[in-house]
Amino acid sequence: MQLVESYLYEVGRFLPKEERDELLADLRDDILGEVEGLAEAAGRPPELTDEQVVIARFGHPLKAAGRYQTPRALIGTELYPAFTHTLKVVFSVAFFGLVLVWLIGAEAADWRLGPFQLLGLAIEVLLWVFASVVLVFVAIEYSGERLRWYENWQPSELSSTSLGVINRQDVITNLISEGFFLLWWNNVVVLMQFLPEGASAQVIALAPIWETFFWPLNILFGALFLLHFYVLVRGVWLRPVLIAEVVGNTALLAIAAVLLTSGDLLVLNDGFPNGFTSNAQLVVKVALLVVCAATIWDIWLAFKTFRGAASRLRART
Numbered sequence: 001m002q003l004v005e006s007y008l009y010e011v012g013r014f015l016p017k018e019e020r021d022e023l024l025a026d027l028r029d030d031i032l033g034e035v036e037g038l039a040e041a042a043g044r045p046p047e048l049t050d051e052q053v054v055i056a057r058f059g060h061p062l063k064a065a066g067r068y069q070t071p072r073a074l075i076g077t078e079l080y081p082a083f084t085h086t087l088k089v090v091f092s093v094a095f096f097g098l099v100l101v102w103l104i105g106a107e108a109a110d111w112r113l114g115p116f117q118l119l120g121l122a123i124e125v126l127l128w129v130f131a132s133v134v135l136v137f138v139a140i141e142y143s144g145e146r147l148r149w150y151e152n153w154q155p156s157e158l159s160s161t162s163l164g165v166i167n168r169q170d171v172i173t174n175l176i177s178e179g180f181f182l183l184w185w186n187n188v189v190v191l192m193q194f195l196p197e198g199a200s201a202q203v204i205a206l207a208p209i210w211e212t213f214f215w216p217l218n219i220l221f222g223a224l225f226l227l228h229f230y231v232l233v234r235g236v237w238l239r240p241v242l243i244a245e246v247v248g249n250t251a252l253l254a255i256a257a258v259l260l261t262s263g264d265l266l267v268l269n270d271g272f273p274n275g276f277t278s279n280a281q282l283v284v285k286v287a288l289l290v291v292c293a294a295t296i297w298d299i300w301l302a303f304k305t306f307r308g309a310a311s312r313l314r315a316r317t
Contacts, residue, residue, distance in 0.1 A: 003051040003155060004031055006162040007061065013165055013235035014065035014081035020165070023068050031058065055155040083137045085235075087130065088168075092175075092232045094129045098122060099179040099225070163237040164305050171232050174298070178225040185217060209262045213255055220255070224248045237305055246302045249295045256292050260285060 008024050008031075015023050034054040039046040058064045065081040098121070227244055231237065259265060265284045268277045 003048060003055065003158060004028065004035070006158040007031070007055050007058075007155065009162045009165055009236045010061035010158065011064045014062060014085060015068060019068070027058075027064065031055065052155040055158075083133070086137070087133050088235075089233050090129050090133055091126060092229055094125055095122070095175070095179065096225075096229050098125060099182065163239055163242060165236055166231055166234075167301070168232070170298075170301070171228050175225065175228045175232060178221050178228065182218070182221050182225060185214075185221070205267045207262070207265050207267055209259060209265070213259070216255065220248060220251055224252075242302050242305060246299055249299050249302075252295050253292060256288050256295070260288055260292075 008028055011027060012020050012024050031051075031054055034057070035046050035050045038050040038053060062081045062085060224245075227241065227248065231241060231245075234241075264281055265288075266277075266280050268280060
């Protein structure tokens, strides 16, 4: 019953992680019980139309998730899933917009930012976003109005390619690291202040091999950044998106392998203290190995998601 599983994935997006599995198991039992009841009443095996009728009774995933919410002081249980969903979407859009503005500004106006300046600006923007969303939903709660845009929701809007709820922390980590890399790679974020005292900014550079991958890395990390932005907003893994994730990560591993086997990755001169040159080369290679390990882990999680979705579907059919 793929439609039921897709519905559960959507509801699970808005449930607390620590209670998600238990709550979804209860909801699954309720839905399947009603589906089987409809089929028995009609004297036939369960059909897709039975799933659609029952799911429509439970309503929009936000509405279904609201039944499991703990009462809160400012925003009620009916609105709270919509509030958290809106907050995550707006946060994602704000972060995406910041990275885009900084990339354009670096090209058009020669903007340069230090990492701490970058962090400070991002935190300031996100705090304003948080305060604005909270105020809007508090106003909706105390005005007596309710969000009615999901009242006409239909099960046909569910995707048949849903594979599971995302691990939001993993996706956010990927999104931040990819955004930071794009800003550094395009010389928006400047890290020269972390060089040893007295070292000139002109005496360190990436080895020529990196120039070969300037546009491939821009395209690859840009595509992964867009992909994870979409996934964070969508909240569930879709089969085509997860396949794209595996392909992108595999391409990243291939580039990292070429870099790791190409010799020195930095060009330095005698302006640095003794031992700094070899240590710097080692640090860059270790950083690449860490990227490889994280990428392999992401690929493994993708296959695990595929396998888990297939086993759950077999168990329900």
